[in-house]
Amino acid sequence: MTPAALADLVRSTAVDVLASRGLDSGVLPAEVTVERPRNPEHGDYATNLALQVSKKLGVNPRDFAGWLAEALTKQTGVAAVDVAGPGFLNLRLDADAQGAIVREALAQGAGYGHNTLLAGKKINLEFVSANPTGPVHLGGTRWAAVGDALGRVLEAEGGEVTREYYFNDAGAQIDRFVRSLVAAAKGEPAPEDGYAGGYINDIAAEVVKAEPSVLSLPEAERDETFRRVGVNLMFDEIKQTLHDFGTDFDVYFHENSLHESGAVDRAVERLKASGDLYEQDGAWWIRSKDFGDDKDRVVIKSDGAPAYIAGDIAYFKDKRDRGFDLCIYMLGADHHGYIGRLKAAAAALGDDPDTVEVLIGQMVNLVSDGKPVRMSKRAGTVITLEDLVDAVGVDAARYSLIRSSVDSAVDIDLDLLRKTTAENPVYYVQYAHARVSSVLRNAADLKIDLGEVADADLGLLTLDKEGALIRTLGEFPKVVASAAELREPHRVARYLEELAGAFHKYYDDKDPLAKVLPKGDEEVSARAVPQLHLLRATRQVLRNGLALLGVSAPERM
Template identity: 75%
Template sequence: MTPAALADLVRSSAVAVLSERGLDHSVLPETVTIERPRNPEHGDYATNVAMQVAKRVGLKPRELAEALAKALSDADEVAAAEVAGPGFLNLRLAADAQGAQVRQALEAGAAYGTGDALAGTKINLEFVSANPTGPLHLGATRWAAVGDALGRVLSAQGAEVTREYYFNDAGAQIDRFVNSLIAAAKGEPAPEDGYAGGYITDIAAEVIRQEPSALSMPDDERAETFRRIGVQLMFDEIKSSLHAFGTDFDVFFHEDSLHASGAVRHAVERLKEQGNLYESDGAWWMRTTDQGDDKDRVVIKSDGDPAYIAGDIAYLMNKRERGFDLCIYMLGADHHGYIGRLKATAVALGEDPAVVEILIGQMVNLVSDGKPVRMSKRAGTVITMEDLVDAVGVDAARYELNRYSVDSTIDIDLDLLRKHSNENPVYYVQYAHARLASLQRNAAELGLSADTDADLSLLTHPREGDLIRTIGEYPTVLRKAAELREPHRVARYLESLASAYHKFYDAARVLPQGDEDATPLTFARLELCKAAQQVFANGLGLLGVSAPERM
């Protein structure tokens, strides 16, 4: 029995108890809170529902808890229900109910933990979207890991997710990139406001290889040649790095297309017609302060050119026209101002601001030998995705970046992530899966095949109970991770599952030794181990991390 199923049982029992007394059961929460007590001696689960609602119906909390305990004790799934303190209710599951949780995980297989909370919701998830002016830095690498994992988590709750990369191929940064390439091709230093690093030299050389006469072209033609070839080369490299990192996109949306197609002009005219822009000092403004921005923003500058936010307006309009119910933007630490700006854009377009969600990610730092790592071998001034992957590998990088809430700055200890020990979180989790795979291989060598009819009610050891209840928490963890847009909950859960499994393995022998015969308990424990292995594979898959069978 999962915590969610137990919550439903507690609520239905509470409805019955209150109805028998002629009391209003509408005071009950839609979802009853079920938690695991810190002290296992208090039971498998606990709920405070009696304390939440008793006073609203004129009862003492303990009085309601005792009535509810009696009702629940009559349920087949509950072995015992006891009242504690002023009205807490501690519950112990029947052995059959615990075993049913194992069976459920096994029968669901790769689908175990998935749900339909977001079924029918069409989500545009935009992340990374780094300018094609250099290799992906650590901030973009964090979004590549977290954004991809979030997309998987949302999909696991039934959402239709489109992963989108907004390709910033317009603006002053591209001009500086092009000027840097031209300088490198000429053998000159990078412009004062330009880009430096080995990658600039490499790309400039490739432009010349493809267009040998590029440097002798007139200035405008030369700049356009370096722009056309150089930006594409850089973006191809970014795509290749992302793919190698396990992150692929459904859509690469070009910012320049919004201007070339007239979408920006159309969006601005629409807002003017609706009275959602105002004119001041020869420019057109949007009241972004109404949505928490620190100042109103210029949409059309006094010279008639669109400001950057004009593209944002057209882009959101485009997303909504494509039928997305929810547009999630994953932005860097220096983009807090975009929260009010994008919310205001939605309102100006006549949308509910809730159609826009903005996640702000904080900085990532690398540490080695106790000291910050600051210089890249190739990019020169920043640490890149390539640097991190070279140092620890894709799995360790993705897992570590997904272990923390995105609103926290993180320090990645490269020395720790290289260790093959339980101190290394990704190793700890992957080793648990590999250990389970090894167990199944050893069982096969002993001629012990799966027994889908194993008596799972025999799983009564305390460590078995801990492992079963941890397995049972996975659907709730996954639902919460999707609801709060927090894939780090999956990583932390996997670590708790690994802890529960290692403790179980150390306390409860699974396979017979020597001349011992397999017993019904042997087969029950093998089924429990298969269920745990399945959950590890499912959770690691959501993080885009491999589940190795050998380590």
């Protein structure tokens, strides 16, 4: 019996109990919450339904819990029900009833854990969006991992996700980049406000190679050539680096296109016409404070040039015009002010502010030998995506960045991620998958006929650690749904560590009944087939979870 099926059983039983006593079942929630208790000695599952509704019914919660316990113990698959505390219900299931989780995981295969929470919702997910003035730094690397994983999780819940990279090819940072390239090509030091690092010299040399006469051109033409060729070279490198990291985008949106197409001007004129822009000190301001922002913002500066928010307003409108129901922005730690201003922009355009969600990611620090790592081989003082991957590989880099909430800063211990021990979380999870795969290969070599899982006697899986492993498998759909709803893919990583732990504890159990495969001339035990189905389900869920993180599931390690 899956947790969802058990929740339905508890609710339907409660309906019958209340009806038999002439009480109103309309007070029951549409969905009953059934959870695994922290202490497994309290039971397999627990529910606080009696506490939730007893006041509305006008009955003592322990009395209602007792009526419900008596009725539930008569249901097929329920082994025992106890009333605890002020009215909690602790439930134990028959081993065969719990086997339904194994059957469901194997029947659904790669789709196990997926659902329809976001079915029909068109989501624009914008992340990384690093300026094309240098390699992707650690903050952008965190978003490359987390953003891609979040996209996968949202899709697993039925969302139609477009991954978008906002290409900042307009503004002062591009001018500084161009000046830096010109200086490098001329063999001069980088400008005081420019960019330094080996990558600048490399790109400057590539520009000169592509356009040999570039340095002899008139200044304006020279700078435009460095801009056109250099920015494209840098951005091509960024895209390739992200692709090698397992992160690809559906749309690369050019900021400059908003200005060239007149989209910014049209958005500004619309807000002027609605009265949401006002003129002061020669500049135009949006009344963002009226829509919940902490202050009004300059949209058109006194010199007539658009401020950055002007492009943000036009960009949001463009996303909505493309039919997106939800626009998620994943921004760095220094962008807290964008939450209010983007929601205010949506409201000023007559839209629902809740169509905007802004996720703020905190800093990432690399540590080696107990000391911070600050120097990059190629980018000067900025640690890059490539530096992290060179140090620990793609899988460890992605997993370590995803497994912590983005609300908190994270220290990445390079020495830990190089270890092949249980201390290393990505190794611990991947090793569980490889270990299960090894057992299943050996079973195939022994020509053990597994038959169909529907015919297997899963009621033989009576060990406590087998039950714990099965119930952990049953939590996966709920974990994925929570990760999608809360925009927290780290929940999947933490769940995988729990699942890997449940498997390792079971497989390392010294109880003779925990042994799966025969040795030498031993006969295949009656328990072997259901055990192997349990391991197949475990492998499937590990594989599904790692796929949501964009991390490989190795067959051998």
